[in-house]
Amino acid sequence: MVQAVLDKQMKQDPFLIEIKTRLAAKEEQYLGPYAAKSRDAVRRRQEHLEGHRPAFAVDTDRILHSRAYTRYIDKTQVFYMVRNDHITHRVLHVQLVSKIARTIGRVLSLNEDLIESIALGHDIGHPPFGHDGEKILDVLCREHGLHPFQHNLQSVRFLEHIERKGKGVNLTLQTLDGILCHDGEVHDRSLRPQRHVSFAEFDDKMRLKAGNPAAALVPMTLEGCVVRFADTISYIGRDIEDAIELSLICRNDIPADCRAALGETNGTIVHNLVTDLLKNSEQDAIAFSPEISEALRALKEFNYERIYLNPVIKKDVEKIKICYRRLFHAYLDDVHSPQKKSTFFSEFITKMDPEYVGDTPPAAIVCDFLAGMTDDYFLKQADLLGCVIPQKQ
Numbered sequence: 374m375v376q377a378v379l380d381k382q383m384k385q386d387p388f389l390i391e392i393k394t395r396l397a398a399k400e401e402q403y404l405g406p407y408a409a410k411s412r413d414a415v416r417r418r419q420e421h422l423e424g425h426r427p428a429f430a431v432d433t434d435r436i437l438h439s440r441a442y443t444r445y446i447d448k449t450q451v452f453y454m455v456r457n458d459h460i461t462h463r464v465l466h467v468q469l470v471s472k473i474a475r476t477i478g479r480v481l482s483l484n485e486d487l488i489e490s491i492a493l494g495h496d497i498g499h500p501p502f503g504h505d506g507e508k509i510l511d512v513l514c515r516e517h518g519l520h521p522f523q524h525n526l527q528s529v530r531f532l533e534h535i536e537r538k539g540k541g542v543n544l545t546l547q548t549l550d551g552i553l554c555h556d557g558e559v560h561d562r563s564l565r566p567q568r569h570v571s572f573a574e575f576d577d578k579m580r581l582k583a584g585n586p587a588a589a590l591v592p593m594t595l596e597g598c599v600v601r602f603a604d605t606i607s608y609i610g611r612d613i614e615d616a617i618e619l620s621l622i623c624r625n626d627i628p629a630d631c632r633a634a635l636g637e638t639n640g641t642i643v644h645n646l647v648t649d650l651l652k653n654s655e656q657d658a659i660a661f662s663p664e665i666s667e668a669l670r671a672l673k674e675f676n677y678e679r680i681y682l683n684p685v686i687k688k689d690v691e692k693i694k695i696c697y698r699r700l701f702h703a704y705l706d707d708v709h710s711p712q713k714k715s716t717f718f719s720e721f722i723t724k725m726d727p728e729y730v731g732d733t734p735p736a737a738i739v740c741d742f743l744a745g746m747t748d749d750y751f752l753k754q755a756d757l758l759g760c761v762i763p764q765k766q
Contacts, residue, residue, distance in 0.1 A: 408482060411427035439497070445467065470604050474488045474603035498523075514740055519740060531741075564658065621683055704743070
């Protein structure tokens with residue numbers, strides 16, 4: 374076996390080997406002492422990768438070409454059932470996170486390939502209708518003996534156990550850890566990586582979070598810490614712009630202290646948050662100043678009160694809850710049906726590896742299918758069951 378690997382390596386295109394060698398040398402020259410190096414990338418299943426791409430760039434391509442990434446295009450960020458083409462969807466959000474995080478990483482001499490892979494993959498596990506859908510699916514999972522539903526764990530699950538018909542895309546430990554630990558809703562003033570080097574330690578973090586959703590996780594790399602901050606930076610001002618676009622709030626509603634410290638437009642808020650982060654981060658820690666961190670915390674509270682919990686955007690929640698419950702129970706019945714003719718089978722189960730189907734509890738299979746749906750596909754399936762579905766306004 375070892376000889377076969379060596380023989381294959383000997384047959385690699387010398388041109389590609391030379392490119393990879395030059396890129397590795399560039400990393401040594403330009404990346405900071407605490408940055409993640411491509412040479413240290415670890416995969417759960419060892420691979421012999423031909424080509425010129427560094428390991429984390431390979432991760433980015435695998436995420437971009439995944440079926441789950443394709444479905445980002447019709448996944449809600451905050452506002453759903455809205456007829457407005459200028460409102461942020463999940464696909465734009467992850468691109469904004471990537472852009473902001475790579476800007477920070479470039480200044481701090483971090484690995485932009487790793488930053489990009491974490492940023493683009495971090496929300497793949499979000500179910501239809503954003504955080505409201507997540508809460509509804511969480512209740513259903515608990516009722517059926519599953520762990521609490523958490524979109525960051527589901528993101529890892531999609532990429533490790535559902536893509537490629539259940540075989541997964543075999544991403545690096547560093548990318549998966551950043552996705553698991555992104556927690557953009559948690560407020561941190563500073564983050565210092567809690568480094569580990571094995572998938573066994575990563576699996577321990579997964580089990581800890583699955584059993585206790587309140588457990589605080591910290592990324593293993595500085596790149597993961599940067600993405601976690603960039604997640605907040607990307608949505609905080611953008612959600613305000615969307616809310617203004619929908620006439621939920623006015624710009625003058627933003628608290629005066631927040632406007633004074635951060636600005637009142639998304640561009641200014643992003644600029645001020647990124648600039649402060651760059652000024653206050655240390656060699657092995659990413660941090661805001663106390664003043665800016667407090668202003669950001671206050672702005673988050675404003676967003677929650679005036680935007681995320683605004684009853685105007687919650688008017689369809691009860692209908693969506695009923696749809697989720699009807700679909701969950703219908704698909705669970707389908708698993709035990711001798712007919713095997715439903716959409717659940719034709720669109721999901723029959724396309725999965727038999728090992729996935731055999732090793733996964735029926736309720737978990739249903740959860741995986743529902744979590745992977747786009748908003749429109751969810752509504753079409755609910756309509757087929759005779760549910761009263763909400764209409765876009």
